[in-house]
Amino acid sequence: MCLAIPGKVIEIDETIQPKMAKVNFDGIIKSVCIEWTPEVGLHDYVIVHAGFAINKLDEEEAMETLKIFAEMEASLQEEARSMIPS
Amino acid sequence: MGEHANLEKYKNAEYVAHLSKAIKAVSASLGTVKLMHVCGTHEHEIARHGIRQFLPPTIQIIPGPGCPVCICPVESIDQAITLAYQPNTTVLTFGDMVRVPASHESLEDARRNGGSVKMVYSALDAVNLARENPNSTFVFFSIGFETTVVGIAGMIKTGIPKNLYVLLANRYMPPVLKLLMDVHDESIQGFLLAGHAATITGLHAYDFMEDEFQLPCVATGFEPVDILLGIFECLKLIKNKEPRIVNAYPRAVNEHGNTVALQLIEDVFERKPGIWRGIDIVDDSAFRIKEEYSFLDAEKQLDCTPPYPPRSHPPGCDCHRIMLGELLPTNCKMFTKTCTPSNPYGPCMVSPEGTCHTWFKHGSGKISLTHTAAHTI
Ligand code: SF4
Numbered sequence: 001m002c003l004a005i006p007g008k009v010i011e012i013d014e015t016i017q018p019k020m021a022k023v024n025f026d027g028i029i030k031s032v033c034i035e036w037t038p039e040v041g042l043h044d045y046v047i048v049h050a051g052f053a054i055n056k057l058d059e060e061e062a063m064e065t066l067k068i069f070a071e072m073e074a075s076l077q078e079e080a081r082s083m084i085p086s
Numbered sequence: 087m088g089e090h091a092n093l094e095k096y097k098n099a100e101y102v103a104h105l106s107k108a109i110k111a112v113s114a115s116l117g118t119v120k121l122m123h124v125c126g127t128h129e130h131e132i133a134r135h136g137i138r139q140f141l142p143p144t145i146q147i148i149p150g151p152g153c154p155v156c157i158c159p160v161e162s163i164d165q166a167i168t169l170a171y172q173p174n175t176t177v178l179t180f181g182d183m184v185r186v187p188a189s190h191e192s193l194e195d196a197r198r199n200g201g202s203v204k205m206v207y208s209a210l211d212a213v214n215l216a217r218e219n220p221n222s223t224f225v226f227f228s229i230g231f232e233t234t235v236v237g238i239a240g241m242i243k244t245g246i247p248k249n250l251y252v253l254l255a256n257r258y259m260p261p262v263l264k265l266l267m268d269v270h271d272e273s274i275q276g277f278l279l280a281g282h283a284a285t286i287t288g289l290h291a292y293d294f295m296e297d298e299f300q301l302p303c304v305a306t307g308f309e310p311v312d313i314l315l316g317i318f319e320c321l322k323l324i325k326n327k328e329p330r331i332v333n334a335y336p337r338a339v340n341e342h343g344n345t346v347a348l349q350l351i352e353d354v355f356e357r358k359p360g361i362w363r364g365i366d367i368v369d370d371s372a373f374r375i376k377e378e379y380s381f382l383d384a385e386k387q388l389d390c391t392p393p394y395p396p397r398s399h400p401p402g403c404d405c406h407r408i409m410l411g412e413l414l415p416t417n418c419k420m421f422t423k424t425c426t427p428s429n430p431y432g433p434c435m436v437s438p439e440g441t442c443h444t445w446f447k448h449g450s451g452k453i454s455l456t457h458t459a460a461h462t463i
Pocket of ligand 1: 403405408418425442
């Protein structure tokens with residue numbers, strides 16, 4: 001019922017109500033209702049609960065969050081430098 | 087295909103190692119810290135990926151009441167079972183729900199004993215089945231948190247066939263945090279909020295945790311990097327004495343949630359106090375069908391009163407205390423012995439989102455409550 005893995009929208013059928021999409025979860029294709037997530041488009045990654053998409057995963061935000069690792073890398077290097085006896 | 091940030095990068099082992107180091111550093115001056123998550127999928131992913139091994143022993147991540155199948159009140163399952171025995175009536179529900187032991191039997195037992203029960207994958211299947219069989223009565227037994235309530239709200243709003251009724255046992259997550267604060271005598275120092283529930287409600291729904299309890303809460307995703315990032319952010323807030331609500335899962339969660347979904351939910355449902363199985367009545371936490379749609383409300387239109395009183399948990403099963411974070415599955419004498427996923431004795435062993443089931447399958451990845459809730463019992 002509750003899936004942690006996002007799926008990729010590979011096909012949208014606008015002709016039926018509620019709006020349906022084919023979503024690929026790691027090779028398993030499922031029919032998913034996307035009527036109540038109007039921002040979802042083709043190739044988006046969506047989070048699905050019990051057959052309904054509840055939101056999409058924003059790729060830009062995903063990249064933004066990962067910037068923290070660049071900062072961590074920098075502070076680790078800083079730390080390493082400060083540990084070298086002068 | 088290139089690496090997609092939404093998938094592969096959040097499983098990256100290097101990032102996991104970075105976070106593990108950063109968590110160690112930030113927690114060095116903190117002593118024992120007890121964080122709770124409130125999502126069965128979080129526990130599942132934490133155990134499956136062995137996330138606890140990346141944490142110092144002083145950082146305890148306690149599973150809370152995040153399994154929708156486990157907290158579904160026995161009274162509602164008894165109602166569903168009663169309906170399954172009505173002539174020409176079929177109860178439709180999710181696979182996880184069918185094997186959950188209720189007061190006398192499970193829905194699966196009821197089916198064996200002549201009741202009519204079918205598993206469905208979603209509310210859409212229920213609508214289709216009812217359409218294809220217009221001379222039979224169907225009841226969709228709806229359970230889950232705000233994530234699953236959206237679909238059923240949408241279907242009701244769109245219009246469902248006349249021969250389909252809804253038995254609604256869905257629960258709303260935010261208010262249970264207040265109860266948990268109380269139970270743990272405020273010893274929990276932070277919450278990892280369920281990322282997908284927060285996707286619907288938005289962070290906003292948890293503002294009271296900052297206003298009333300001054301407790302750090304972090305909306306957390308489900309990949310290994312997401313979970314460690316949530317823990318890291320929460321520890322940072324604790325260290326800096328900043329009791330804020332922070333979003334560590336911004337690719338799915340925002341401040342105001344899925345506004346289309348929220349509007350739908352508001353149009354169709356209202357919220358009342360509701361039972362969480364074996365735990366308590368939690369104010370404002372039970373979705374109810376609005377009067378305007380009472381024509382499809384199974385509780386109002388069909389005879390679903392069981393001929394016996396409710397019995398919350400089978401004797402000796404401590405599921406409810408596990409859901410409150412007071413005990414762990416390993417504290418239960420039946421765990422892995424007389425209670426297993428193929429022969430579940432209590433609700434927490436049935437669903438893959440239940441802590442007992444998860445620990446049976448994947449182990450706990452090191453956790454003990456010796457410094458924490460076990461003391462208070
Ligand atoms: S192991 Fe079984 S009996 Fe024990 S608490 Fe878990 S579900 Fe209940």
